[in-house]
Amino acid sequence: MGTAQLSAVPEPKYWHLRTVLLRAIDSEFATGEVIPNERELAARFGVARATLRQALDQLELEGRLVRRRGIGTLVAAPRVGVPVNRGAEGWPGSSREQAWRTVGCGTAGASEQLAGALGIATGEPVHTVRRVRTAQGQPVATESLHVPESALSHLPAIQLTGGPDEGEELAKSVLRRLERLTVDGESRAVELGVAEAAEAALLERPPGTPVLVVTTQYASAGRLAAVAVSTYRADTCRLTFGETGLVEVAPVAAAAARTA
Amino acid sequence: MGTAQLSAVPEPKYWHLRTVLLRAIDSEFATGEVIPNERELAARFGVARATLRQALDQLELEGRLVRRRGIGTLVAAPRVGVPVNRGAEGWPGSSREQAWRTVGCGTAGASEQLAGALGIATGEPVHTVRRVRTAQGQPVATESLHVPESALSHLPAIQLTGGPDEGEELAKSVLRRLERLTVDGESRAVELGVAEAAEAALLERPPGTPVLVVTTQYASAGRLAAVAVSTYRADTCRLTFGETGLVEVAPVAAAAARTA
DNA sequence: GAGTGGTCTAGACCACGAC
C-alpha cells in the first residue's frame, strides 16, 4: 500500500482517504488479508486516527472491510447473494427452505400496531415465530413471523406434546399449518435499519449494525395470512429477488455498471 | 425533551443516547420540527459533542433525523414507499413510468466487466442511459441503464435529428426500442452502498450518503436484453416489490412487528 | 503483556444558511 499524498481540494480528507484505500485494497490485498493497523495508517497519511477511522467506516458500510476487535481490519469477502423468494420456496418452513432455524415462538394478543399490519382486531391471538437464517455457516438474518390464529383456524390443529420444547413444538405447528395454505399474493418492502441489541446478538454483531429490513405480507384466500419482518446483515448480504435461471451479476461487474 | 440520566451499564454511551433521543423524538417532536442543537444536547446529557453526534448518526441512518447544515437537525418524515416493480410498469421508459427523467446518454464499447454482466463480448457497443427518479418532488434515485445494441438491432432504428440534444434523442430512441421487446424475465438484487460524488450530486446529498443499490437484469427472447443499476437514497426510500393490491404496511407498524 | 479496534474527550476551525 503506497503513501499517495492527499490533494488540497475542498473534498473532505476522509472521503479522499476512502478513495485511496479503496484503490489499495482492490489492487494490493486479497480477501481475508489484514491491512495495516489504524495508528500506522493514520501516521502514514498524516491524519488523526479519528479521520482515518471515518474513511474505514465508509468502506465497512460498503462491505469492503471487516473490523475485528483485537485482531485487525480485514478485506471483506464479496457479499453473499441471499434469495428472498418465497414464491420459489413455498411458505416459510417448507421443505426446500433449509436455511432457517427457529429460536423462539409464542402466542399473544395483537398490539394495536401489529393488528393494523395484519388487518385484524386488536387483541386477536397471533403466533409469532422467531427465526435465524444462516448462509455458508454465518448468521445472515433474523425474522419475526406473525400469523393470526384466525388465518389457520380452519386447518386441523396439530397435537402438541407439551414437552420440554414447548416453543419449538408450537413453531412447528404454526409453520406446518401455514404450509397447507395456498399463497395467492406476496408483497415486500426493503429499507435500511440498524440492529437492536437482541437482533444484533443473533447476527453476531454489535448493536447499531446496519441491516436491510425486509417486510413481507403473505395473502391467502383473499386475506392477509402472515406478515414477516426480516433483518439481513447489510455488510455481508446481497438480497436477490425474481426468477431463478438468470445468471447472477457478479458484484464487481455491478459496481462497474453503476458508474460506466 | 427531558434530561434522562445515562445508566452506568457497559453499553456504549452513544447507543444509550440514541435510545433516549429516539424516545424523545417519538413522543415530543413532530415531523419537520428542529430538535435542540448538538452543542446544547451534548451539554444537557453531559457528553462530548462527538459522542452525541455518534448517536445522531445512528438515528440519521435509520431515517429518523435529517441534518441540515446551517439550519439544524429535524425530525424526518416517514420514508416514502417507492415501487420497484418493472413487471407492473413495463419496460423502463414506458408511458406509465413518469417518475424518471433522463440526464444523459451515450454509446461505447463494453468494458470487460460490463460485457460480463450483459453476457456479450468485450468491446460490443452498449447504450447507456443515465436517469434520475423523483418522488414527491424530491430526487430519490439515479440509474444507469445498459442496453447492448445487439439486443435492439432487429428493431427498426429511430431517426435521430442530430440536433442540439443529441444525448436526449439517443436516450429516447433506446427507450422506445426497448419498449417493443417483450419482457420474459427479470432478476433483481438489493444491497447497501454509498453514493459517489456524481450520484450524490444528483441525489442532492453529500458524497458517502448511504444508498440502496438495485441491480436489475431484463431478459427477452431468452437472452439478457438490459441491465440497470439504480441507487436509491436510503434515508428517504422504502423500496416496495410484489403485487399491488395489498395494503402497504405502515412503517410504524413494521417497526412494531419487528420486535413484537 | 503486547497489539488491536472501540469509545470518549475537549477543544479548534470551516462551510453554510438566515438575518
Add this chain to the structure above:
DNA sequence: TCGTGGTCTAGACCACTCC
C-alpha cells in the same frame, strides 16, 4: 454577523485476542 452542522486534531482509556 451569528448560529448551525461538518470536519479534524491529539490525546486518553477500555475490551478483546493472541502469545
